[in-house]
Amino acid sequence: MTANIEAAISALSHLDIDTKPASLKARSRDFFWYSPVLKDRLDHVMADFAVSPKSEAEVIEVLKVCYAHDVPVTARGTGTGNYGQAMPLAGGCVLHLNQMNAIKDISPGRLVVEPGALLKDIDAATKAHSGQELRMFSSTWATATIGGFIAGGSGGVGSVHWGALRDVGNIIRLRVVTMEEEPQIIEITGEDLHRVSHAYGTNGIITELEIPLAAAYDWEELFVTFDDFEEALRYSYDLASCDGLLLKLVTLFEPPIAHDYFQRVKPHVTPEKTVLALMVAPQSMPGFETHLAHWSGEVIYRKGHTDWPRDPGLIFEYGWNHTTLRALKVDPSITYLQVGIGTEDPVGRALRLREEFSPEVLLHIEVTRQNGKVGFGSLSLVKFTTEERLDEIVRIHEAMGAPNFNPHRYTLEEGGRQSVDARQLEFKRQADPKGLLNPGKMIAWDDPDWTYDRMYAWPGMTKAAE
Amino acid sequence: MTANIEAAISALSHLDIDTKPASLKARSRDFFWYSPVLKDRLDHVMADFAVSPKSEAEVIEVLKVCYAHDVPVTARGTGTGNYGQAMPLAGGCVLHLNQMNAIKDISPGRLVVEPGALLKDIDAATKAHSGQELRMFSSTWATATIGGFIAGGSGGVGSVHWGALRDVGNIIRLRVVTMEEEPQIIEITGEDLHRVSHAYGTNGIITELEIPLAAAYDWEELFVTFDDFEEALRYSYDLASCDGLLLKLVTLFEPPIAHDYFQRVKPHVTPEKTVLALMVAPQSMPGFETHLAHWSGEVIYRKGHTDWPRDPGLIFEYGWNHTTLRALKVDPSITYLQVGIGTEDPVGRALRLREEFSPEVLLHIEVTRQNGKVGFGSLSLVKFTTEERLDEIVRIHEAMGAPNFNPHRYTLEEGGRQSVDARQLEFKRQADPKGLLNPGKMIAWDDPDWTYDRMYAWPGMTKAAE
Ligand SMILES: Cc1cc2nc3c(=O)[nH]c(=O)nc-3n(C[C@H](O)[C@H](O)[C@H](O)COP(=O)(O)OP(=O)(O)OC[C@H]3O[C@@H](n4cnc5c(N)ncnc54)[C@H](O)[C@@H]3O)c2cc1C
Ligand SMILES: Cc1cc2nc3c(=O)[nH]c(=O)nc-3n(C[C@H](O)[C@H](O)[C@H](O)COP(=O)(O)OP(=O)(O)OC[C@H]3O[C@@H](n4cnc5c(N)ncnc54)[C@H](O)[C@@H]3O)c2cc1C
Numbered sequence: 001m002t003a004n005i006e007a008a009i010s011a012l013s014h015l016d017i018d019t020k021p022a023s024l025k026a027r028s029r030d031f032f033w034y035s036p037v038l039k040d041r042l043d044h045v046m047a048d049f050a051v052s053p054k055s056e057a058e059v060i061e062v063l064k065v066c067y068a069h070d071v072p073v074t075a076r077g078t079g080t081g082n083y084g085q086a087m088p089l090a091g092g093c094v095l096h097l098n099q100m101n102a103i104k105d106i107s108p109g110r111l112v113v114e115p116g117a118l119l120k121d122i123d124a125a126t127k128a129h130s131g132q133e134l135r136m137f138s139s140t141w142a143t144a145t146i147g148g149f150i151a152g153g154s155g156g157v158g159s160v161h162w163g164a165l166r167d168v169g170n171i172i173r174l175r176v177v178t179m180e181e182e183p184q185i186i187e188i189t190g191e192d193l194h195r196v197s198h199a200y201g202t203n204g205i206i207t208e209l210e211i212p213l214a215a216a217y218d219w220e221e222l223f224v225t226f227d228d229f230e231e232a233l234r235y236s237y238d239l240a241s242c243d244g245l246l247l248k249l250v251t252l253f254e255p256p257i258a259h260d261y262f263q264r265v266k267p268h269v270t271p272e273k274t275v276l277a278l279m280v281a282p283q284s285m286p287g288f289e290t291h292l293a294h295w296s297g298e299v300i301y302r303k304g305h306t307d308w309p310r311d312p313g314l315i316f317e318y319g320w321n322h323t324t325l326r327a328l329k330v331d332p333s334i335t336y337l338q339v340g341i342g343t344e345d346p347v348g349r350a351l352r353l354r355e356e357f358s359p360e361v362l363l364h365i366e367v368t369r370q371n372g373k374v375g376f377g378s379l380s381l382v383k384f385t386t387e388e389r390l391d392e393i394v395r396i397h398e399a400m401g402a403p404n405f406n407p408h409r410y411t412l413e414e415g416g417r418q419s420v421d422a423r424q425l426e427f428k429r430q431a432d433p434k435g436l437l438n439p440g441k442m443i444a445w446d447d448p449d450w451t452y453d454r455m456y457a458w459p460g461m462t463k464a465a466e
Numbered sequence: 467m468t469a470n471i472e473a474a475i476s477a478l479s480h481l482d483i484d485t486k487p488a489s490l491k492a493r494s495r496d497f498f499w500y501s502p503v504l505k506d507r508l509d510h511v512m513a514d515f516a517v518s519p520k521s522e523a524e525v526i527e528v529l530k531v532c533y534a535h536d537v538p539v540t541a542r543g544t545g546t547g548n549y550g551q552a553m554p555l556a557g558g559c560v561l562h563l564n565q566m567n568a569i570k571d572i573s574p575g576r577l578v579v580e581p582g583a584l585l586k587d588i589d590a591a592t593k594a595h596s597g598q599e600l601r602m603f604s605s606t607w608a609t610a611t612i613g614g615f616i617a618g619g620s621g622g623v624g625s626v627h628w629g630a631l632r633d634v635g636n637i638i639r640l641r642v643v644t645m646e647e648e649p650q651i652i653e654i655t656g657e658d659l660h661r662v663s664h665a666y667g668t669n670g671i672i673t674e675l676e677i678p679l680a681a682a683y684d685w686e687e688l689f690v691t692f693d694d695f696e697e698a699l700r701y702s703y704d705l706a707s708c709d710g711l712l713l714k715l716v717t718l719f720e721p722p723i724a725h726d727y728f729q730r731v732k733p734h735v736t737p738e739k740t741v742l743a744l745m746v747a748p749q750s751m752p753g754f755e756t757h758l759a760h761w762s763g764e765v766i767y768r769k770g771h772t773d774w775p776r777d778p779g780l781i782f783e784y785g786w787n788h789t790t791l792r793a794l795k796v797d798p799s800i801t802y803l804q805v806g807i808g809t810e811d812p813v814g815r816a817l818r819l820r821e822e823f824s825p826e827v828l829l830h831i832e833v834t835r836q837n838g839k840v841g842f843g844s845l846s847l848v849k850f851t852t853e854e855r856l857d858e859i860v861r862i863h864e865a866m867g868a869p870n871f872n873p874h875r876y877t878l879e880e881g882g883r884q885s886v887d888a889r890q891l892e893f894k895r896q897a898d899p900k901g902l903l904n905p906g907k908m909i910a911w912d913d914p915d916w917t918y919d920r921m922y923a924w925p926g927m928t929k930a931a932e
Contacts, residue, residue: 108597109683109712109749130597131574132681135710163709169753170710190756212712212749215598215681217575241838243629244636246575246678283575283678287635290656372707372840 001434003092004069005048011065015058016099018050027076027094032084034324036335036384037408037455044464045087047074050094056177056185056207059095063183063205066093066436073179074438075201077116077148080140082321084410085152085200089440089461095205097147104208106130110172111213115147115206122146126213133216135162135170139320147206150174150197154405157279157316159368160240160250162214167371171197171211176204178431186431195427200412200441203424204431219248219279220288221303221315225269226296229254229354232274233347233365235295239278240367240374245288246281250367251319253277254354257362257381261327261334264312268300277318320379323364327381335384337361338405339397343375350376353402359383361393411456413443418452420444467900469558470535471514477531481524482565484516493542493560498550500790502801502850503874503921510930511553513540516560522643522651522673525561529649529671532559532902539645540904541667543582543614546606548787550876551618551666555906555927561671563613570674572596576638577679581613581672588612592679599682601628601636605786613672616640616663620871623745623782625834626706626716628680633837637663637677642670644897652897661893666878668904668911669890670897685714685745686754687769687781691735692762695720695820698740699813699831701761705744706833706840711754712747716833717785719743720820723828723847727793730778734766743784786845789830793847801850803827804871805863809841816842819868825849827859844868877922879909884918886910 009017018024028047032038048071053059066073072092079086088094097116105112106129113122119134119141126132136158138149150171155164162170174188174196186204188196196203226232236252239245258265258275269275276297280288292299301308303315312318318326327334341349354363362381367374384390394404409415412424425444428435435445440458443450450456475483484490494512498504514537519525532539538558545552554560563582571578572595579588585600585607592598602624604615616637621630628636640654640662652670654662662669692698702718705711724731724741735741742763746754758765767774769781778784784792793800807815820829828847833840850856860870875881878890891910894901901911906924909916916922 109681109747161709167710168708168757169712169750172749172752189752191759212710215575238838242634243627243835243838244633244678246635281575283638284635286638286655291634293657369709372709374838 001070003071005071005092008065008069008071008093009049011069012051012062015062016052016054018052019048024050027079027096028088030079030084030086031082032087032410034082034328034335035408037387037390038084038410041457042084042087042089042410045084045089045462046091047088047094048091050096052096052099054099059100059177059205059207060183062093062095063177063179064181067179067181067183067434070434070436072436072439075147075151075205077145077152078118078143080138080144081148081152083407083415085441086148087410088438089410089458091462092436097145100207101145106132106213109213110210112208112210113146114208116145118142119144119146119149123216127216131216132213134158135212135214136165139316139322141316146209146211150209151199151201151206154198155368156320157249158214159366160247161369163369163371166194166198169212171209173210174206175208176206176431178204179437180431180433192427194421195423199424200438202412202432202438202442202445203428204437217246217281217283220282220285222278222280222299223265223301223312223315224276224278224292224297225273225300226276227273228296229274230347230351231296232276233350235297236276236365236367237347237374237376239291242287242291245284245291247284248279248281249277249316249319251277252363252365252367253323254358254363257323257327257364261323261330262312262318263330264308264310268308277315279315320366323379324381333384335382335390336407337378337380337382337394337397338407339378339380340403340405341365341376341378343370343373346376349402350378352400353378353397356396356400357393409455411441411443414452414456420448467536469537471537471558474531474535474537474559475515477535478517478528481528482518482520484518485514490516493545493562494554496545496550496552497548498553498876500548500794500801501874503853503856504550504876507923508550508553508555508876511550511555511928512557513554513560514557516562518562518565520565522566525566525643525671525673526649528559528561529643529645530647533645533647533649533900536900536902538902538905541613541617541671543611543618544584544609546604546610547614547618549873549881551907552614553876554904555876555924557928558902563611566673567611572598572679575679576676578674578676579612580674582611584608585610585612585615589682593682597682598679600624601678601680602631605782605788607782612675612677616675617665617667617672620664621834622786623715624680625832626713627835629835629837632660632664635678637675639676640672641674642672642897644670645903646897646899658893660887661890665890666904666907668878668898668908669894670903683712683747683749686748686751688744688746688765689731689767689778689781690742690744690758690763691739691766692742693739694762695740696813696817697762698742699816701763702742702831702833703813703840703842705757708753708757711750711757713750714745714747715743715782715785717743718829718831718833719789720824720829723789723793723830727789727796728778728784729796730774730776734774743781745781786832789845790847799850801848801856802873803844803846803848803860803863804873805844805846806869806871807831807842807844809836809839812842815868816844818866819844819863822862822866823859875921877907877909877924880918880922886914
């Protein structure tokens with residue numbers, strides 16, 4: 001099966017197609033370079049062409065032509081994923097959905113939208129329409145698309161109230177085009193949503209999404225500091241357990257993260273301070289203050305009330321994966337891990353992790369709802385030395401009962417639960433019989449007997465030029 | 467200290483005052499007769515007059531005059547409380563707030579309202595204004611006032627998402643008039659809210675409330691049945707643990723409650739069925755169905771979709787204290803208990819309670835959020851025989867680790883945690899130095915050394931006519 005790139009390009013030449021090396025290179029990359037491991041392996045990856053469909057009909061046309069000519073197709077929102085999800089490992093076509101960004105319908109609690117709409121544009125539209133907003137968004141709100149978030153993300157700002165994207169109820173319906181001789185349009189609901197959401201575009205191209213909305217508020221944005229790390233952990237757990245307080249973000253940074261990596265916060269904290277970044281609904285501020293009075297924490301910044309010489313900007317751009325970004329900018333040797341801490345004694349578990357690893361690994365805790373309980377996850381910052389040490393750190397975490405969703409891997413399985421998802425695989429057989437959709441990202445497809453004893457290296461990847 | 471009723475009436479004669487025995491009797495009663503114990507003790511209770519102020523200034527005037535003439539004052543919303551909270555044990559004045567029902571301000575997430583507004587009128591106004599509604603309401607939504615709910619209630623429909631009324635953040639501010647020589651107006655916020663909310667009007671008269679609002683939805687109303695009681699318990703816990711599903715009510719009825727006491731449900735269930743009453747946001751219905759498919763439960767009724775010969779009406783009027791009301795109507799020997807089951811293995815605890823007591827006591831479980839966790843409470847139906855047996859049932863519950871909030875008592879302490887609330891008491895010294903506000907309801911005021919070894923009988927109560 002050899003891709004006939006020229007034939008595909010010529011058949012699609014009436015569409016918005018891009019073959020210019022500079023822009024094509026940009027459209028072939030994402031934030032994979034967060035990981036020194038992925039940087040090493042994926043840096044050379046490049047598509048042969050990109051196409052920006054303007055409608056579902058054009059998506060169908062692209063998939064049909066590429067199917068006929070055996071050309072791999074990798075969907076792209078804005079390429080803010082950070083495991084190389086959007087990178088075309090075998091070259092071929094990048095299907096760039098940036099022009100399919102219509103907001104189609106807004107009703108109470110619901111939105112129907114095209115995949116290329118930016119999260120921030122959605123929030124602006126739903127807020128103006130009826131005081132609504134997305135339940136949750138990735139901290140790349142300003143730049144990421146809803147299609148990329150659903151296909152490549154896992155949760156984010158809002159997960160402290162609504163849980164993870166995969167939790168039942170957080171996606172209502174996805175409309176998907178398959179990659180067959182005659183592409184089909186499938187409306188995906190219910191259990192089947194797991195086959196397509198968070199599938200990195202390996203199981204069809206999402207052309208429309210229906211998702212729930214929540215009431216929009218002018219969220220208060222705060223930094224709170226604690227002298228004592230353990231108290232800060234207990235506070236963040238307790239705060240998120242206050243059912244009467246409406247919160248959108250509860251993030252905790254082990255010292256000296258805030259001091260060392262947040263340039264605009266640095267003048268206001270010492271290296272010893274544990275810092276929390278919070279988003280609180282305005283109607284919950286009085287209750288928030290009542291609750292805080294029982295703790296020794298101090299509000300050092302409240303947007304609109306505190307006058308810092310340099311404004312810190314959007315508070316959520318300190319949390320989730322933005323923490324890593326900020327650290328990387330100051331110290332390029334920093335990378336990160338995604339650690340599950342769970343809901344059983346998360347404070348104790350976090351303390352034990354700190355004892356084991358600090359300062360080589362620093363906890364950056366996101367408080368979220370996990371199956372009805374308050375729990376912790378950590379997007380821990382890691383001072384990178386070698387791949388071997390990184391793997392060892394992952395192993396020690398797992399031995400301590402803290403599962404890792406390894407961000408230094410580009411496959412679905414290795415970034416997830418390290419096991420074949422039979423439903424995803426079965427669906428792929430039907431939706432992508434030639435295996436042309438984002439190839440190399442689903443181990444189950446390529447090598448169902450893979451044992452996960454080392455990093456998977458997809459044999460089909462284009463080789464780096466010597 | 468003898469009340470000079472005549473002098474007070476004459477000083478207030480320019481206000482809307484009522485001394486007619488028939489209407490006065492109605493205004494002196496609430497749903498105390500739910501309890502055979504209270505029925506026995508309070509049936510004769512009657513005010514000397516009622517007054518309906520139209521403004522805060524008139525409230526002040528009433529309190530000032532009654533203070534001067536040593537006349538007890540008992541506030542009243544609509545008298546749907548069921549522990550005799552609104553009953554004037556020492557006679558005197560009933561301060562009926564039904565005419566102070568203005569909705570003063572609605573903004574995103576917030577409402578400012580007078581105490582006499584009905585819950586249902588509030589929801590209609592906030593929904594029309596900006597698609598908002600109360601976070602939670604008592605199942606007496608159609609008849610109860612917001613002032614009575616805050617001063618006498620504890621939570622209700624919505625507590626499965628937002629927790630209890632007492633949880634920080636569920637009340638923002640209360641404006642209160644004290645009963646002193648010169649009544650003062652106090653704005654209560656923060657920690658102090660505990661001194662006035664759920665104080666049965668013993669600590670001042672609420673003249674304005676500020677409370678949070680949530681987004682309003684056209685809630686789906688459902689009855690779901692299970693053959694297996696334990697599975698139904700596990701399901702209700704699991705459902706409420708789905709963070710991505712927006713729920714307003716999760717209520718479970720041990721068999722044969724639904725069959726025996728819900729006349730319009732009876733034709734559709736057997737006595738063996740465990741029945742759940744649910745309210746689900748419309749955008750969460752697809753996810754709800756996906757989740758239910760993993761269980762053997764069956765939707766027997768969905769409002770607007772199911773055609774029952776006799777419409778069951780509002781679904782929440784089967785839950786909370788309405789369950790007791792329906793049972794009482796069919797079998798006047800039924801009374802009830804309020805049992806805390808908590809968040810630690812609530813399914814196991816509920817099963818043990820059933821094993822101990824059924825069918826003398828039938829579980830009616832309300833699933834609520836309790837300090838960040840999903841938990842159960844039970845407004846258990848009790849087949850009443852004697853007061854001694856009722857007390858024994860309470861004792862066995864407590865020995866099994868299931869605390870009781872005894873609804874067969876008319877004092878704050880006995881219906882609550884059976885201990886003096888020092889903050890409430892301290893505040894009462896200041897706000898009601900003569901002890902004229904709803905006398906007999908706060909043991910701490912009358913007899914701080916009371917030991918709770920038997921039912922408290924307030925010595926100041928007017929005697930029943932022979
Ligand atoms: C600084 C930073 C912070 C981040 N914070 C978060 C966070 O808080 N939470 C979180 O979950 N993630 C986070 N991420 C990663 C996250 O996946 C992205 O931010 C974003 O949600 C992806 O959107 P995108 O438009 O950039 O998608 P892309 O990166 O373009 O694509 C993501 C994946 O989805 C696939 N895809 C895109 N569109 C479609 C489609 N229409 N149909 C099928 N498949 C498609 C792509 O092939 C790719 O596999 C962060 C990343 C960075 C760099
Ligand atoms: C069928 C039924 C179902 C019920 N369901 C629930 C439920 O789901 N949840 C729940 O919490 N309760 C429930 N209750 C009890 C509940 O307290 C009432 O339904 C309601 O919230 C009280 O409102 P009301 O206007 O009737 O108050 P009232 O009964 O008139 O008063 C309640 C108490 O508040 C005081 N009060 C009233 N207004 C003021 C004021 N302005 N300032 C100071 N004090 C004041 C009164 O003195 C009294 O002590 C139920 C009762 C019944 C009969």
